[in-house]
Amino acid sequence: MTDLHNGNGGGNGPGNGSGNGRLVVEDLENLSFSVNRKVFVSDDVLEGEHRAIFDKCWVYVGHASEVKNPNDFRSRQVAGRPVIFCRDRAGTVRALINSCRHRGALVCREREGNARQFYCIYHGWSYNTDGSLKGIPGDDAYPPGFDKTKKGLVPVPRLEHYKDFYFANFDHNAPDLHRYLAGAKDYIDLVVDQSPSGRMEIISGVQEYDIKANWKLLVENSVDDYHLVTTHSTWLNYMRNSGVNITPAKGHMLPTKGFGKDLGNGHLTTDNPNYRGRPVAKWISVYGEEAKADIEAIRKELVERLGEARAARVADTNRNLCIFPNLVINDGSSVTVRNFFPVSPGHMRVTAWALGPVEETEAQRARRLHAFLTFYGPGGFATPDDVAALELAQQGFAAWREVPWSDLSRGMGNSQQQLATDEGHLRVFWRKWSQLMEARQ
Amino acid sequence: MTLAVDPNATVTRAEVEDFLYHEADLLDQWKLDDWLGLLTEDASYFVPPNDKPDADHRFTLFTVADDIVRLRERIIRLKDPNCHAEFPPSRTRRMISNVRITGVEDGLIAVAANFAIFRHRRNEPVREFVGRYRYKLKRTDAGLKIAERRAILDAEELGRMGSVSFLL
Ligand code: FES
Numbered sequence: 137m138t139d140l141h142n143g144n145g146g147g148n149g150p151g152n153g154s155g156n157g158r159l160v161v162e163d164l165e166n167l168s169f170s171v172n173r174k175v176f177v178s179d180d181v182l183e184g185e186h187r188a189i190f191d192k193c194w195v196y197v198g199h200a201s202e203v204k205n206p207n208d209f210r211s212r213q214v215a216g217r218p219v220i221f222c223r224d225r226a227g228t229v230r231a232l233i234n235s236c237r238h239r240g241a242l243v244c245r246e247r248e249g250n251a252r253q254f255y256c257i258y259h260g261w262s263y264n265t266d267g268s269l270k271g272i273p274g275d276d277a278y279p280p281g282f283d284k285t286k287k288g289l290v291p292v293p294r295l296e297h298y299k300d301f302y303f304a305n306f307d308h309n310a311p312d313l314h315r316y317l318a319g320a321k322d323y324i325d326l327v328v329d330q331s332p333s334g335r336m337e338i339i340s341g342v343q344e345y346d347i348k349a350n351w352k353l354l355v356e357n358s359v360d361d362y363h364l365v366t367t368h369s370t371w372l373n374y375m376r377n378s379g380v381n382i383t384p385a386k387g388h389m390l391p392t393k394g395f396g397k398d399l400g401n402g403h404l405t406t407d408n409p410n411y412r413g414r415p416v417a418k419w420i421s422v423y424g425e426e427a428k429a430d431i432e433a434i435r436k437e438l439v440e441r442l443g444e445a446r447a448a449r450v451a452d453t454n455r456n457l458c459i460f461p462n463l464v465i466n467d468g469s470s471v472t473v474r475n476f477f478p479v480s481p482g483h484m485r486v487t488a489w490a491l492g493p494v495e496e497t498e499a500q501r502a503r504r505l506h507a508f509l510t511f512y513g514p515g516g517f518a519t520p521d522d523v524a525a526l527e528l529a530q531q532g533f534a535a536w537r538e539v540p541w542s543d544l545s546r547g548m549g550n551s552q553q554q555l556a557t558d559e560g561h562l563r564v565f566w567r568k569w570s571q572l573m574e575a576r577q
Numbered sequence: 578m579t580l581a582v583d584p585n586a587t588v589t590r591a592e593v594e595d596f597l598y599h600e601a602d603l604l605d606q607w608k609l610d611d612w613l614g615l616l617t618e619d620a621s622y623f624v625p626p627n628d629k630p631d632a633d634h635r636f637t638l639f640t641v642a643d644d645i646v647r648l649r650e651r652i653i654r655l656k657d658p659n660c661h662a663e664f665p666p667s668r669t670r671r672m673i674s675n676v677r678i679t680g681v682e683d684g685l686i687a688v689a690a691n692f693a694i695f696r697h698r699r700n701e702p703v704r705e706f707v708g709r710y711r712y713k714l715k716r717t718d719a720g721l722k723i724a725e726r727r728a729i730l731d732a733e734e735l736g737r738m739g740s741v742s743f744l745l
């Protein structure tokens with residue numbers, strides 16, 4: 137991927153007509169990295185992404201805590217497919233395609249619940265929570281070769297989990313999830329280590345909102361610390377008004393110097409010393425004096441269980457982790473799990489949850505949720521401005537033919553480790569994206 | 578501060594309606610400091626999540642769950658030109674109806690109402706926010722004040738409403 141180049145169209149990135157038709161162009165000699173804006177507006181590119189990325193990569197389905205008990209279920213969309221994420225009667229977690237084997241209707245219409253069977257309202261076929269066919273009204277009319285044992289709900293081709301995070305793969309031949317996750321596992325571990333028993337749970341209450349922008353812009357945005365000072369100045373003001381020190385570190389854009397990291401296989405993360413508080417376990421003034429002792433106790437438990445160094449790693453650093461292609465776990469002011477799928481090139485649907493240790497007391501849980509809402513979510517002090525920025529970018533892409541290239545060269549040529557305010561970790565995503573898109577037939 | 582022995586006897590639906598219409602007008606005009614003046618010193622403002630409209634914010638992730646401290650900060654943010662989601666401010670129009678006094682608890686007057694809020698921004702289709710309000714109003718020497726305000730959306734998900742960046 138080291139070809140091209142010579143800017144003529146504005147001298148920024150490969151000029152019009154160059155780049156050998158490539159959509160992502162990296163030039164290591166001249167230190168430039170350009171993404172063609174066609175990737176944000178083209179139906180053909182989106183169709184390619186469905187086949188080369190969403191049908192081939194591990195995509196997030198849900199967390200084991202969402203289906204705690206036998207026969208618990210959640211219905212949701214996974215990579216455009218209707219899926220029932222459930223725990224069967226025997227306790228096995230499953231992801232079943234939510235489509236009747238008879239003539240297609242959804243067999244589960246409720247968002248969540250507990251049910252002994254899924255019942256199709258069209259002609260009344262019913263299924264057990266392990267997917268097997270339970271009953272057919274008037275089954276004597278079927279021919280002799282009709283095999284009921286082969287008419288169960290179809291499971292997603294592959295379903296695997298890492299520490300209770302369940303992923304599906306629509307490609308039977310995909311490598312196993314643990315191998316796929318590569319270095320991202322270490323960062324999931326840092327999230328999970330916040331729980332004394334290693335058990336985290338999705339907290340009730342989901343945020344589902346649309347952004348009128350291409351889905352890849354949210355990948356970039358979720359891990360991009362370059363935008364923080366400009367896009368989120370009102371949030372920084374709020375922090376300062378609340379007594380949090382937000383003075384930039386010497387020679388840096390942000391209060392602490394953080395890094396952007398390549399975790400392999402297209403996964404990436406920021407890795408930042410914390411300044412904005414952490415429910416586990418870094419007190420800031422926003423939490424109130426009365427929370428100090430409690431945070432100290434949480435910290436003490438961490439040290440006893442994990443040792444000083446690991447406890448500091450868990451409690452004093454933040455990470456915005458992106459698992460290729462579209463799962464983001466932001467472990468900062470609070471922990472949010474955020475998944476998003478394209479509806480069209482200029483439109484994505486976001487689902488976001490809060491995650492917390494199962495052991496949390498009422499006060500700790502309330503503090504975690506309060507901290508979540510100061511920054512994240514459609515009513516937070518920051519996320520709406522991210523949405524605004526992404527929608528403005530998408531509107532700008534209408535002129536992609538005239539201004540074809542976006543610049544992602546920030547930090548290139550820096551021989552040191554890439555900063556979180558550089559774009560080195562964003563380039564990790566784009567290289568993987570480009571590799572998969574070019575490999576497709 | 579005086580509390581009526583029986584607040585129902587001293588507050589009428591017409592009075593509550595006037596109060597809510599006045600509040601809606603302040604919000605539509607972005608007179609946010611005047612709006613803050615309608616609140617008690619310990620007021621709170623909630624937008625529950627669409628999937629759990631009747632939940633408790635201490636156990637459930639809300640869209641908005643502000644105590645008075647964060648609510649004041651929210652107003653500072655909304656007035657800042659760097660509040661990008663609301664700059665320039667959205668044009669909003671609130672329709673409030675079906676206003677009822679539903680009870681009195683701890684000296685607070687419980688009020689229910691329906692709302693339809695139309696939000697317009699340049700280069701965007703209109704976004705409609707429809708739902709119900711649940712207020713707790715307090716009778717004070719300075720008139721009615723808002724002790725708690727809950728805007729509960731009817732939609733199953735925010736979806737095309739996108740962000741809740743202005744005050745519902
Ligand atoms: S489509 Fe389900 S029973 Fe006919």
Ligand SMILES: [Fe+2]
Pocket residue numbers: 357363364367368518522
């Ligand atoms: Fe942001």
